[in-house]
Amino acid sequence: MRALRTAASGMSAQQLNVEVISNNIANMNTVGFKRQRAEFQDLLYQNIERMGAQSSSQGTVVPTGIQIGAGVKAGSVYRITDQGTPTQTSGRYDMAIEGRGYFQIILPSGETAYTRAGNFSINGEGQLVTDDGYAVEPAITIPQDAVDVSISKAGQVQVITAGATEPAIVGQLELATFFNEAGLEAVGDNLLMETAASGSATVGTPGDDGLGQILQGYTESSNVDAVAEISALIVAQRAYEMNSKVITTADQMLSVASQVKS
Numbered sequence: 001m002r003a004l005r006t007a008a009s010g011m012s013a014q015q016l017n018v019e020v021i022s023n024n025i026a027n028m029n030t031v032g033f034k035r036q037r038a039e040f041q042d043l044l045y046q047n048i049e050r051m052g053a054q055s056s057s058q059g060t061v062v063p064t065g066i067q068i069g070a071g072v073k074a075g076s077v078y079r080i081t082d083q084g085t086p087t088q089t090s091g092r093y094d095m096a097i098e099g100r101g102y103f104q105i106i107l108p109s110g111e112t113a114y115t116r117a118g119n120f121s122i123n124g125e126g127q128l129v130t131d132d133g134y135a136v137e138p139a140i141t142i143p144q145d146a147v148d149v150s151i152s153k154a155g156q157v158q159v160i161t162a163g164a165t166e167p168a169i170v171g172q173l174e175l176a177t178f179f180n181e182a183g184l185e186a187v188g189d190n191l192l193m194e195t196a197a198s199g200s201a202t203v204g205t206p207g208d209d210g211l212g213q214i215l216q217g218y219t220e221s222s223n224v225d226a227v228a229e230i231s232a233l234i235v236a237q238r239a240y241e242m243n244s245k246v247i248t249t250a251d252q253m254l255s256v257a258s259q260v261k262s
Helices: 002-026 226-258
Strands: 036-042 045-049 066-069 072-079 086-088 095-098 102-106 112-115 135-137 146-151 156-161 168-172 175-177 185-188 191-193 202-204 213-216 218-220
Touching: 002 036, 002 072, 002 226, 086 095, 095 102, 146 213
Parallel strands: 095 218
Antiparallel strands: 036 072, 045 066, 086 218, 095 213, 102 112, 102 135, 102 175, 112 191, 146 156, 156 168, 175 202, 185 191
């Protein structure tokens, strides 16, 4: 009975849906996290009677035909890149991007990764780094005798050193954008990697050419909506239960058929 296989594919699809939703909920408080959404596609159809087929010698054709579907499969799990709410932290090196763009991060392998998580710190050499110690690109180094650090909306980093009355510029932050941000590959640690689907990075100064601006003392919160995710979780659970019920019903029908005596 094909209903068994069809319902099993539905259960598998809803299991994937729940896994995506659970990851969204788990990252509700992850800085710069972007929620994901699972999309599904129907499988191939078996044509028992093809629509448009000739049904008589007089040239009449079948108007609708008979097609039986084989179930469902996962089409994609894509990232929704809506802006998260800026949350004030008052951290000197915390930054949020208001608008489009990603911070550039240099990995130990030398590759460039991208992130919206601007909860930065400085290491023992005064270099601006992520929580894992990966350097921000372009490199920003804060002098040891700096008594105050100011980061403008345009990404210009200025410091006031001990005994100085005027701020000195020590670096300029740049942001990267992509033609298809949903095509970036998540590699964990709040980092994304460029792929053929995302296109090449376009780098520019914050505030220019449609790029977002930098907010010092803020971080971007996750864009996960708890109410929407819980609602989606309930719908996925009910869909899983209904597919399970189909399997139970199909099994009962097979049981009845097996008990028929000739």
